[in-house]
Amino acid sequence: MALKIPRSLLDKLRQHGEETHPYECCGVLVGEFDDADTKVVKGVVPCGNTRTDSPHNRYQISPSELLRIQREALLAGHDIVGFYHSHPDHPAQWSTTDLAEAHWTGCSYVITSVENGRAVLTNSFVLREQEDAKHFEDEAIDV
């Protein structure tokens, strides 16, 4: 179980977190699922954070933007395999809000800690099970 991502794309999502600091960034990972429960990221799509009421500690991606990204991914033979966001001046660990508002089972949720405007640590977590029993599992990032 791993998230395979080229260095250039990992740098892209980390830089997004630096650009938006002290606010949270967010975006979508598109790519492929392979048979061994591994995802291969082929593209990183930065999104706007629609939580303009509280952007320093909340993020939300517009469903219409998700729909557009999903359509474009399918046309390219890819799929949505995960999402990313940043934790400004907090650790790269999922929060209770992250879990409560995660609904894409099987997808990766990548979190980057950004301290004083500099991306520090990036971790990935896979959402398992459906609503009643959902939980995050740590996932290796294979660069």
Place this chain on the structure above:
Amino acid sequence: MTIKVLIPTPLRPYTAKQSAVEVTAGTVGEALSDLVAQHPDLRKQLFSEEGKLRSFVNVYLNDEDIRYLSKDATPVKETDTIAIVPSVAGGLRSLDRLQRA
């Protein structure tokens, strides 16, 4: 008439891995009813016990959120596509507990 419903990644285990399902319907509500009739395990994922669409499930008819159309009663035509889009959100709150910090 027959229209297509796009299934997002997390719900495909309930549709035999299909990314799109064809349904017969005249409205969005009928389309969703036919979808869960074909794939009964989807019902719990999409609807609450009271039969209401779960709050994190967004349903689009082409490019429009059905909440801003006529919801379940929104009429559909043959060339339409319905998409199910679970929401993506999260983040920190000051009182949130961090895991494995």
